[in-house]
Amino acid sequence: MIKKVHVRTIGCQMNVYDAERMKDILRLLEYEDTEKPDDADLVIFNTCYIREKASAKLFSEIGKLTPYKNAKKAKGQRMVIAVAGCVAQALGDEIKSRVPFVDIVLGTQAYHRFSNALEVVLKQNSQVVDTEFPPESKFDFLPENKTNAVSAFLAVQEGCDKFCHYCVVPYTRGAEYSRPIESIMKEADILLQQGVKEITLLGQNVSAYHGIGKDGKTNSLSGLIHKIADIKELTRLRIMTSHPMDITEELIDCFANVPKLMPFFHLPVQHGSDKILKAMNRKHDADYYKRLIERIRKKRPDIAMSSDFIAGFPGETDKDFEDMLSLVKEIGFAQAFSFKYSSRPGTPAADMPNQIPEEIKEERLYRLQDLLRSQQLAFNRNMIGKKTKILFDDNGKHGDKIFGRTPYMQPAFIELTGNIRENLLGQEREVVINEAVLNNVKGKLV
Numbered sequence: 001m002i003k004k005v006h007v008r009t010i011g012c013q014m015n016v017y018d019a020e021r022m023k024d025i026l027r028l029l030e031y032e033d034t035e036k037p038d039d040a041d042l043v044i045f046n047t048c049y050i051r052e053k054a055s056a057k058l059f060s061e062i063g064k065l066t067p068y069k070n071a072k073k074a075k076g077q078r079m080v081i082a083v084a085g086c087v088a089q090a091l092g093d094e095i096k097s098r099v100p101f102v103d104i105v106l107g108t109q110a111y112h113r114f115s116n117a118l119e120v121v122l123k124q125n126s127q128v129v130d131t132e133f134p135p136e137s138k139f140d141f142l143p144e145n146k147t148n149a150v151s152a153f154l155a156v157q158e159g160c161d162k163f164c165h166y167c168v169v170p171y172t173r174g175a176e177y178s179r180p181i182e183s184i185m186k187e188a189d190i191l192l193q194q195g196v197k198e199i200t201l202l203g204q205n206v207s208a209y210h211g212i213g214k215d216g217k218t219n220s221l222s223g224l225i226h227k228i229a230d231i232k233e234l235t236r237l238r239i240m241t242s243h244p245m246d247i248t249e250e251l252i253d254c255f256a257n258v259p260k261l262m263p264f265f266h267l268p269v270q271h272g273s274d275k276i277l278k279a280m281n282r283k284h285d286a287d288y289y290k291r292l293i294e295r296i297r298k299k300r301p302d303i304a305m306s307s308d309f310i311a312g313f314p315g316e317t318d319k320d321f322e323d324m325l326s327l328v329k330e331i332g333f334a335q336a337f338s339f340k341y342s343s344r345p346g347t348p349a350a351d352m353p354n355q356i357p358e359e360i361k362e363e364r365l366y367r368l369q370d371l372l373r374s375q376q377l378a379f380n381r382n383m384i385g386k387k388t389k390i391l392f393d394d395n396g397k398h399g400d401k402i403f404g405r406t407p408y409m410q411p412a413f414i415e416l417t418g419n420i421r422e423n424l425l426g427q428e429r430e431v432v433i434n435e436a437v438l439n440n441v442k443g444k445l446v
Helices: 013-028 054-063 066-074 086-091 093-098 111-124 181-193 221-229 249-257 274-280 286-299 318-331 358-381
Strands: 003-009 031-033 042-047 080-085 104-106 128-130 151-155 198-202 210-212 218-220 236-240 264-266 304-311 335-340 387-394 401-405 411-415 428-436 441-445
Touching: 003 013, 013 031, 013 042, 013 080, 013 111, 013 151, 013 198, 042 054, 042 086, 054 080, 054 086, 054 093, 080 086, 080 111, 086 093, 086 104, 093 104, 093 128, 104 111, 111 128, 151 181, 181 198, 181 210, 181 221, 198 221, 218 221, 221 236, 221 249, 236 264, 249 286, 274 286, 274 318, 286 318, 304 318, 304 358, 318 358, 335 358, 358 428, 411 428
Parallel strands: 003 031, 003 042, 042 080, 080 104, 104 128, 151 198, 198 236, 264 304, 304 335, 411 441
Antiparallel strands: 210 218, 387 401, 387 428, 401 411, 428 441
16 A cells, blocks of 8 residues: 655755655655645654754644644544654654654664664554664665666765864764765665766765775775766766865865866865864864865866855854955855854853854844855856856756756756757756856856
8 A cells, every 4th residue: 555755854965865765765665755744644854953943943843733643543544753863863752752743753873774663653553762873884774775866965974073063963973984885886876777867975074984995995085986986877976065174185186187076065164263163173274274275276276166154153253254254255155055153952162152142143144145145146157158068957847948057066957949859857968158147057058
């Protein structure tokens, strides 16, 4: 009997990857996707704990399911509600006690045991809370990926040992773990056999990758990149996310010497003030980051840089904030993610003195984002009149356009006119960019 599952995913690309792997598990149990929670036999909240009040938002969203759950019960049916991801890992039993009708709580390293948890819930009518970090790797127990996508994520590394003072990742994802080369290559091959053309190698700190090969030797991220890039069926390769302190010269060389590795590098700096960077425990200063960018651009002049920024970290003065703006102006970013500081319970920054008032954080974030948007728009407009390649991965809703991305990670599209009849999905084609706005570029086939 086909059952229906509704998955709500919040957070980073790793959460997106985790959600797809959970769906792979549930597919074997004859569950199929539905976009309607009221129609679902199973609802999964795949959560992120990065933002303040993440748990309150989760409890609110779960509460909205009460009418649907009661309606199913009245028909003699059952809606199972599961919470997975970082909030599940951080709160565990608290979720069970605060929301008794949540059936399953699965931590970040336990979702490979989803089928076991579901069996206990359905057969024994009891709750399951599983937030233990198992001795085995969850990746060894996951079924094969099933996808019809052109672009796919592939998790190669998880966890972090840096312990930045604002970040919950070391607590919710655990210590750094790198998957063995053979396991990664097998998953890449499965994806490519299904038509995937672009793979993004994922990790909380992917640049710290140190996986063991068949020969027992440790491979760095640069070594893994060369191995993946050698696969004939692969068109494009990307990596995300890296820490500045783990960028080796060999990795920088990959951007210059591996044609399949796209010229886009997301390298979070978080701030531009040395005082704040030290308070964040980032382990680098602004000058180190600037010199690192210079080294990267020397090897690959056309590379598009992306980063993360936090405005309003505890103790941030007007001068500290101006230092961050100066760094942004000096480097120039094609894209960036920026946020106002949000207290994460259990992190050192949450207990720091000199917390910044909300209105000041909001004003600083507005100024920061205004600058970053201007740089993104300038980068996009600089593409006008130039030839580039788009890997088409989305037919769109109305059939009059087809979408994809440039090598520089820009969302891009062309209009499908009468003389363009071929199926471009999955193809990488050269285009001339003739329009550019903040969030995308438009081109014509050459």
